[in-house]
Amino acid sequence: MYLGLIILVAIVAVLLILVVLVQNSKGGGLSSEFAGAGTTQMFGVKKTTDLLEQITWGLASTIILISLASYIMVGGDDNGGGIKSVNVDRAQNAVVPGGNIAPAPAPAAGQQAAPAATTPAAPADTTK
Secondary structure, three states, rough: HHHHHHHHHHHHHHHHHHHHHHHOOOHHHHHHHHOOOOOOOOOOOOOHHHHHHHHHHHHHHHHHHHHHHHHOOOOEEEEEEEOOHHHHHHHHOOOOOOOOOOOOOOEEEEEOOOOOOOHHHOOOOOOO
């Protein structure tokens, strides 16, 4: 069903492109909009028929509605939108060189924390 929506969006997008290309251009391009030549008809085409304009708006709104429908069909993630990738799974399950070293557990309420690093005692001088 999701693939059908994607195909439908592609077909509607091609139809929208064709309808826009069929319309008469007003000429002058973007430069006439800001130079004051086309202030009476802002961002519109010259003498376009109402049918082509309605088809253009209809196809554009159809693409928006199909996009929203596809989002609803897929549904939201419950895991907070994390990245789903094979590489992420491999990285989480990979063996770290030197072993998996877990941090030391926190001391209990009545115990003191052990020193983080202990230095070994100096060896006795046996050369005498």
